[in-house]
Amino acid sequence: MAKEELIQFEGLVTEILPDARYRVQLDAGHEIIAYTAGKMKKNRIKTLAGDRVTIEMSPYDLEKGRLIFRHKDERPGGAPVPRGGQARGQFRRR
Numbered sequence: 001m002a003k004e005e006l007i008q009f010e011g012l013v014t015e016i017l018p019d020a021r022y023r024v025q026l027d028a029g030h031e032i033i034a035y036t037a038g039k040m041k042k043n044r045i046k047t048l049a050g051d052r053v054t055i056e057m058s059p060y061d062l063e064k065g066r067l068i069f070r071h072k073d074e075r076p077g078g079a080p081v082p083r084g085g086q087a088r089g090q091f092r093r094r
Helices: 038-042
Strands: 007-017 021-026 031-036 052-058 061-070
Touching: 007 031, 021 052, 021 061, 031 038, 031 052, 038 061
Parallel strands: 031 061
Antiparallel strands: 007 021, 007 052, 021 031, 052 061
């Protein structure tokens, strides 16, 4: 068993700070400073202002946290975001 149990919260990134840190507004109303977890850095997961995230915090310091998960944003209408390039099948060889 771990020496301390980590607490998880969900929140919204409000500001990107220097040195790979973020200001996060938790759903409970608190505002904290968070840094990116190693697996997110390794997999090059980018986080922008306005993203929903999950934060992991120690019960000993409730002012700092580790950003462990970025939730996929849900688009209104369920339409996927078009990516660059031509639409599939537009230029077919005959």
